[in-house]
Amino acid sequence: MxxxxxxxxxxxxxxxxxxxxxxxxxxxxxxxxxxxxxxxxxxxxxxxxxxxxxxxxxxxxxxxxxxxxxxxxxxxxxxxxxxxxxxxxxxxxxxxxxxxxxxxxxxxxxxxxxxxxxxxxxxxxxxxxxGHRDGVVALPGTHTKWALLTDGSLTGFHTAMTGELFALLTTHGTLAQVVGSQAPEAPDWPAFEMGVHHGLAGAGLGAAALAFGVRARALLEQVPPERVREELSGVLIGSEIAGALHWLGDQPETVSVVASAGLTDRYRRALTLAGVRAEPAPExxxxxxxxxxxxxxxxxxxxx
Amino acid sequence: MxxxxxxxxxxxxxxxxxxxxxxxxxxxxxxxxxxxxxxxxxxxxxxxxxxxxxxxxxxxxxxxxxxxxxxxxxxxxxxxxxxxxxxxxxxxxxxxxxxxxxxxxxxxxxxxxxxxxxxxxxxxxxxxxxGHRDGVVALPGTHTKWALLTDGSLTGFHTAMTGELFALLTTHGTLAQVVGSQAPEAPDWPAFEMGVHHGLAGAGLGAAALAFGVRARALLEQVPPERVREELSGVLIGSEIAGALHWLGDQPETVSVVASAGLTDRYRRALTLAGVRAEPAPExxxxxxxxxxxxxxxxxxxxx
Structure with missing residues (x-):
């Protein structure tokens, strides 16, 4: 053809x-x-x-x-x-x-x-x-979107530049000094999930404070660089989810996630910790x- | 001598x-x-x-x-x-x-x-x-500290890497494309205070969402670069103050500010919008x- x-x-x-x-x-x-x-x-x-x-x-x-x-x-x-x-x-x-x-x-x-x-x-x-005509959709990436679908209409959305912030913090600046420059070959889920926990629980403190907390723990507790990297990823995603739930005004049961397999897994785990079920989108x-x-x-x- | x-x-x-x-x-x-x-x-x-x-x-x-x-x-x-x-x-x-x-x-x-x-x-x-033995002290800078003094003892503190975040966002990444590379000669207080307002009111959305909002307004409303820069400064400082007040658990009447004259003025204005009186420290x-x-x-x- x-x-x-x-x-x-x-x-x-x-x-x-x-x-x-x-x-x-x-x-x-x-x-x-x-x-x-x-x-x-x-x-x-x-x-x-x-x-x-x-x-x-x-x-x-x-x-x-x-x-x-x-x-x-x-x-x-x-x-x-x-x-x-x-x-x-x-x-x-x-x-x-x-x-x-x-x-x-x-x-x-x-x-x-x-x-x-x-x-x-x-x-x-x-x-x-x-067939997903209604509900909340997360589209993680450099500038993650959270969108509301109502009967096939896009009625509103929310953006968090989480991916870009992670890239900036791990490439330049003082966190880059304590974060591994390479993503680990296999994700360190305990470190990531500890970060998500801090991000969800401490969202009221603000991302600038949460990110500094990751750096401080790295300095005080001499956490290995690749673990710091995973914890920072979790903190930023957890804090983003808290902000998105604040934007939504209530907690959805399910969120559809449109992303690569790796990023979908990360958001699925973070959403689960926030009490939300994640549903991967078709390819x-x-x-x-x-x-x-x-x-x-x-x-x-x-x-x- | x-x-x-x-x-x-x-x-x-x-x-x-x-x-x-x-x-x-x-x-x-x-x-x-x-x-x-x-x-x-x-x-x-x-x-x-x-x-x-x-x-x-x-x-x-x-x-x-x-x-x-x-x-x-x-x-x-x-x-x-x-x-x-x-x-x-x-x-x-x-x-x-x-x-x-x-x-x-x-x-x-x-x-x-x-x-x-x-x-x-x-x-x-x-x-x-x-003579300032008691109260809340803000020490703005690359890593801004908020400290609690009790009878001459430092009993706790909170850090927000606001200054570093501002530098990262205005030097690298997608906000740098819409932000003036130079600080304006005289501060644009209306733009800064609009940013503080967004930062205080929208703290629940998270800094990654607020920073993206500055970029989106710049693109949609074609805001001049130096104004975007001031608005971003206000958004990050406003969001930091909201986080610090959350950390404190209540709203102090007065906060002592230890910083350069320019930065003290910026925090004084932002704190005023949050309903807090700022008291500049001696040199x-x-x-x-x-x-x-x-x-x-x-x-x-x-x-x-």
């Missing part, structure tokens, strides 16, 4: 292309670290990168749809933000840019007063398409959502 | 030497950016740096007493931590190292379960000597405290 559509999940630090046949069959996928931080802000750089990554898939001149930071002011072209509530199944106005063999269609982001997302709205649509939610949006926009044929 | 004592406040990023006569008269002071990060961990580097900074003051071979990170494991020699409660007026066991013309006496730090300080205990002694509390400790240890003569 030949590709009729390329779905592109183009984020800050990586990009994933998936080739899809007209009937929705996934033909293959390629991944690269050429995120928008690498590609920059020159439109021609996006054209060249896309052409190269597509390789022989470009021969049939497939339609192209892309979501994520590629549609930000720092990406290829700025696509608008849609204000919440957003009916995810209802399609989205796509922004066209000139690609290497035809237009590339950028998916809009979503904003609330005081919050922005780009890419997660497409993951959430994928979750809705998989490939982004690509299935982009296929849906492409069909709705008439970029490929087939049932909506 | 000739110096009988050099007091040395030797921190992470700077060092201040003050020459003091036998009767306590301050003869002069010198400041340098040769903190322990610059000098390193080789004892001979401390000897050479001290000799050079002392210059002609070394001629009378004055006694030397030093506090701060110079006494940490990353400094000249590790001096112990005294566990709280510490009667500050009661003197402290000094750790001797061989200096360029005689021993240098390092002041011990103080620890609680989960907290460490080095240098602030000496500032607190200076405050006690100035030179560190040097007066080191003179007191030197007298108690018999390094110079005079009344205790």
């Amino acid at each position: 030949e590709p009729a559509l390329l779905t592109v999940d183009w984020g800050t630090t990586s990009v994933r292309l998936t080739a899809v046949a007209a009937d929705g069959t996934v033909l293959g996928s390629t991944h690269s670290h050429e995120g928008i931080l690498t590609v920059g802000q020159e439109p021609s750089a996006y054209t060249l990168t896309l052409d190269r990554l597509a390789g022989s898939w470009a021969a049939t001149r497939p339609a192209v749809i892309a979501c994520g930071m590629v549609g930000s002011a720092k990406g290829w072209r700025e696509a608008p933000y849609l204000p919440t509530p957003v009916d995810l199944l209802d399609g989205a106005p796509l922004t066209e840019v000139a690609g290497p063999w035809g237009p590339v269609h950028l998916v809009p982001g979503v904003c609330t007063h005081g919050g922005v997302m780009r890419g997660e709205e497409t993951q959430l649509l994928g979750l809705v398409l998989a 490939d939610v982004t690509s299935s959502a982009l296929v849906h949006l492409a069909r709705q926009a008439g970029l490929i044929e087939g049932a909506h | 000739e110096p009988a004592l050099l007091t040395v406040d030797w921190g992470t990023t700077s060092v201040r030497l003050t020459a003091v006569a036998a009767d306590g008269t301050v003869l002069g002071s010198t400041h340098s950016h040769e903190g322990i990060l610059t000098v390193g961990q080789e004892p001979s580097a401390y000897t050479l740096t001290l000799d050079r900074l002392a210059g002609s003051w070394a001629a009378t071979r004055p006694a030397v007493i030093a506090c701060g990170m110079v006494g940490s494991a990353k400094g000249w020699r590790e001096a112990p931590y005294l566990p709280t409660p510490v009667d500050l007026l009661d003197g402290a066991p000094l750790t001797e190292v061989a200096g360029p013309w005689g021993p240098v006496h390092l002041v011990p730090g103080v620890c609680t379960h989960g907290g460490v300080m080095r240098g602030e205990e000496t500032q607190l002694l200076g405050l006690v000597l100035a 030179d509390v560190t040097s007066s405290a080191l003179v007191h400790l030197a007298r108690q240890a018999g390094l110079i003569e005079g009344a205790h």
